[in-house]
Amino acid sequence: MGATLFRKIWDAHAVRTLPNGQTQLFVGLHLVHEVTSPQAFEMLRARGLGVAFPDRTVATVDHIVPTLSQARPFADAAADEMLARLSRSCAEHGIRLFDLGDERQGIVHVIGPELGLTQPGMTIACGDSHTSTHGAFGAVAFGIGTSQVRDVLASQCLALDPLKVRRIDLTGRLAPGVAAKDVILALLARLGVTGGNGFAYEYGGEAVDAMSMDERMTLCNMSIEGGARVGYVNPDETTFAYLSGRPFAPQGEAFERAVAWWKTLASDGDAVYDDRITLDASSLEPVVTWGINPGQSVPVSGHVPHETDADGPERASLSEALAYMGLDGGERIEGTRIDVAFIGSCTNGRLSDLREAAKIAKGRKVSPHVRALVVPGSVAVKTAAEHEGLDVIFRDAGFEWRNAGCSMCLAMNPDRLNGREVCASSSNRNFPGRQGSPTGRTLLMSPAMVAAAAVAGEVVDVRRLL
Amino acid sequence: MSAIRAVSGRALPLRGDDIDTDRIIPARFLVAVTFEGLGEHAFEDDRAALSGAHAFDRPEFRGASILLVNRNFGCGSSREHAPQALQRRGIRAIVGESFSEIFAGNALVLGLPCVTASYEVVEKLQSLAEAQPDIAFTLDLESETVTAGDLTASVALKGATRDALLAGTWDSTGALLARFDEVRAVAAKLPYVGGFQASTGR
């Protein structure tokens, strides 16, 4: 009987069964950022502990960095202190830090892959829930809390319970104008935001085979929005080709040996799954969220649901979401007026995302009432995009072109919504207040859809602008 | 760390599904290098929006230590600041229909039990706390029950979680460091740790 990739990686990294029944799992790569680590370093200090494997730990700064002027000290003294703390802690413990000003700095989930740090077969942990992104490479990657960051710093291990595995088969090919973002939003709508509790999601099938690594990362990134702490794709030639030549990937003969090992990790053909579902990817159209969790979405041709479409506890959620969003229910999603357009984040802030958005922006103008931002996911993405002239396309169209960071994905830096503004966003969460205004409203969609909305001043089907 | 066998106190009903960690503690309060002071900002934006009517602001629930929630509580960001904020505000246990895994794990390492109960049970507990805010609740982890007045209802928590709380061993760092030679042995067998050199590869 065959095994899943999840099981193979789990078994290879299991140290022992802890007295409480959990598994002690070795962590192959620990990614650290400024927000969830200072308290962890402090806990180490308080207990007189060091960092067990500093060479398997890599840090960067992303959440709180301003994307306009990045001159230090920042206007926000507390934010500046966080950066100073991180660089002190990294220096003290011998941890590699890609700080502001380093050409390798960027959102932690963007730089891990682009530097080749993220590799198949690894267990990866980071104090951030979107660590699931790295599963695109056939790694098992967990988001963790600060006390667990402390655990990994101190021992390079986590105490965890194994997950079940749900195989998600995406059959057929995506139609033009339909993106990986639309696939994951459609899956969340179908499986719900708690459907993945206790599961790792394994994505496969024709549509996934055809996806680039960037697209696979978008898919895995939002697994956590469905409750699945881990999402992954089995490694294949696309994975190996992406990693070849990356700075931290094995080189030369070591790369050949790595590929040979990586190939053994993919789920076996006769692997047994705890659950299995199929979605016809070719039937999908662009998707837009209308509500306050990422599962509340409709295809762009669709209508916002009515409160009466659900009953019991579902009904309460539905009416809460409609009230927050200022919707009556029943209206067409297309034509919803927007105030802000945000292209960026670890979900959709990579080069191919910016290319897709630029195709739509090219030769068009941002609607006069819309404030539009493009924020590359890393310095490397920014440099590459400028090399291709994407910055000029965006600027000519009236978008602001910013420095790398998490920006308006969350409210920890100067980029925020004001009041009840409605934001078309390529990020991953539409929770109340997520984008910095307690009453701000977020419509999640693909980067090309955001560009289209920026131009139209309202939600519009990007396929008409292709 | 001392064992946690039971939590007693008044209860605070907080209705709603999918209450995410951004709502529990808005991101702007994470711009800090300690967890201190987070308690006062718990649910700050939700509370402001309800101008005094939020369960955390209602005088009858002041000092309550058992939080009663619905489905998928603590979803979203992995920030440990969320359970930290609740604990620093005096919450000692949470009873809910379901929790996000990361939230429940983060809460456990702080010794803050998250136990689950059916929709019907949670509904009953919430209604009881609303009708009689002064009534004392007791969450007994050993027997996996909640009692309040005449009401006794069963709740559930994972065996490992229950054992850890009862034994006072929910802090994992010590256990993870106990047999560090075994950690080194596992690391040494992983081909990537050795950089895929011929001698360490398969």
Ligand code: SF4
């Ligand atoms: S881009 Fe958003 S979701 Fe991603 S790491 Fe940054 S804040 Fe978190």
